[in-house]
Amino acid sequence: MRSKPATQYIAWRNRMRTQHPNLWHPIRFAIMLIVLAWTIYGVCYEPPTDIFGVIWVAMLVTALVPSPLFLKSTSVAILVIASIGDLFTPYAHLGNSLPAQLYAYGMLAYSTNAIIVATLLTYYVVNILLIDPPGPNTNPVAMVSMYAMVLLLGRALSWSEKTTQKSFEAAQNKNRLQELESRARIADAIHDAVTGDLSAATFVAQRHIGGNSSSPGVAADPANATTTTATATADAEDWRQINEYILSALTNVHRVIDELNMDATTLPGDADGEALANLLRATLDDGDRRLRKLGFNITSIRHCAGGKPSASQAIAELANNLLREIYANIARHAAPGSKVDLSVMLRPNAIEITQINPMKEDMAGADERDDELPGGHGLASFKKQLESYQGTLTTSAQDGSWTLFAYIPVTVIDDSPGLLEQVQV
Template sequence: MTAVSQESAPPPDDAAAFGWRRLRTWWHEPHFLEKNTILGGVLLVVQMIAAPPESPSQMMFAFGWITIVIGLPFAPRSLCVFGTIASLAVSLLPLHGWWASGGTAIGTIFLAVGYVMPFWAAVLMPVAYAVLDTVGFVMLRSGSMIGGLIAGLIGEFSRMTTDGVTDVWDSAMDATLVAGVKRGVMMPQYTLIIFIATLMLTLMVFGFLTMFGAAFRRTSEANARAARSEWMLGRMAREQELAHVIHDSVANDMSTIAMLAWRAQHVGGDGGSADATADATAAMLNAIYDRAHHALDRVHEVIDVLNGRLDLAQVEGEGAAAGVPFDVQVERYVEDQDRIMTMLGIHGVTRINRADASSMPDVPDAVRRAAMRLIEEIYANIVRHCAMDGAGAGSVAEEAPAYTVFIDINAQRVRISEVNALDDESRTLTRGHRHGSGLALHRAAIEALGGTLNTSAQDGTWILSAEIPL
């Protein structure tokens, strides 16, 4: 048992590669809030290592900001509002420094604001935060990251360019932003400049972060719409394929069954022997039985596809799934169809021209399906539109073929041509029945593959020509 378990377990390298592939796949998916939280949390941890909190109160604030950042994917809107309010409230406390003001956490929060908030809220929140942060910094001497940076820069510039300044300016600039805050508020001649610069830069920084998050949201929504559209197109294509299956197999089988039943009623009307009549009737009944079962099987397959128990590809290409060469599949089908036509009293000719076995092309599944469906439709139309006389035989004399089908398969294309005689519809099986749109469906499918399908009716003759490139 142990040996089996060891053999069945994936090697460590394969497991690691699988995990790495899953991680890369997840990262390329639209998980913006989770990615934002991961990056923000990593930066906060790095900052705690590089610039650890200087007091227990700063340590408490550091863990508080990390908690807010980690919780963003679970309650994004609530924590976005709470985080911005908390950042403004903490700045009023007599605690200064990066950890007290929020630092990276507030940037992470505004990225989430742009992603999860409605448009009006995403515009109002950075504006309100910039105004309140600037007013608190200038008027109330509260902590501010950007305000402290600007005040420190102005103070340093003034210290280097002005003589006779206060002792504060004579001292070297401290490394912390709070020193810049204190210098800034001790220079009333620079208050207006600091106010405007702090307001504009704060609005620019957090407005940009908000716009960045909003851009990701629009991208995510566009991807979701594209995915829905792709799903709808796939569903429409699937339904169209099922319609093809029903039309090409079920409807065509029903037409053949109806014709065979009609023909069986007239067997023996030509004065043949009883044994010959019995054999012909038995052959027709066997053909009806086979066709009915084939149609029933196809209906069950369509139901299984709709219920999700069967894949559409398994229904579309029986010959391809069984590994049967395309030319063999065509030959078997046309032989069976010619046999049915003979039972119906419709005498025709089918010829297949194919490349040598050594140069027989590998026909793609899409071309195989389109060609086989068109061949099925051709024979079904011959059955439907064949003129029938009172005896049940084809109206065309036996010495002249009622139809001619030519199929050419080579390395470049599949070419299908068909000619049959036309007659008054009142003498055909279609009298009193609704016509379908089979050829229109086949034309669309063939043109989608780069091929052509042309039909015409001239001088009582129906002509069809199709070419499907490989």
């Protein structure tokens, strides 16, 4: 078992690798230190004899030290410094820049592409054969081969890194797929094992709510009339509470299933609004199916007036979650077996949601303040979220009927970001 300092160090190292990949690249720093030591050794072995040679060495070292963080710019700077050094000091022509030049060629090959590599190799071949031929003691073929090997090594490191990254991403996608499949199986198992029995239990409870448990013969006896009425009322209240508990449990189970079935994916774009429309349609179909199992007569309609909106990720998620909250409130607070009307209007610049349904008898007297209406805590939160987007959420409870209207302005997305889509299993 690792010690606490070791665990903290590993956590810090992983965080640094994730947040600052350029600051955590030990191979780059190791190569830079080797080249720096090689350069310093050359300077110590044969020091510069003039001030321009000292300045040239200082410039070369200055460009070399930060090179692991800025590969392209510093590599180009090293090549420029090495090339112009011959114009100011003969010290630059003694071979002291060779390690830095090889390093710069390799880093450019690593951080760019094959076209740049071919260009660099062509430039060096032309330079060493035609422009600036080496001395009689230097073999140009060996020099070209050495630079070519460095360029190939840089490209090989780049290809290896890309291959490793692709393999890692493929493994992540495979694990993600396995996780989604496992979650889907768990959701189906929960649904099959729990929701069917809960739905049947709530049907039984709703049939007994408001019923009279006494027989006609007993009810006809005036002496037992008061007792029978009290017993029937108590039984109805008990069944009402049982129904509330069952509906609450059923809602919670479906929320767990929703979480298991939920997967956030980014679409390449939603210029025509099709992704948002499909998302809301799937939520409507799923909510209707569940409410019909509970005995509600629900009619949900999705209209398109003037075109489907292309929404941002945040707006799409907000509209979808509000629909889920509306369905949950209907199951908890609408009159059992009542008719429910739900409309979703899609406009080019907005989404409008309207809900109308009878309320339960014990809630029909609620006032019109959001914080005291059925589902008020959830709706109050959604109201604040909508107001932050210049939207509105209004509710009213009059004559035993509950009405909700939500206006959600749509923020048009760019071509690059996608839309958050909830995948229904």
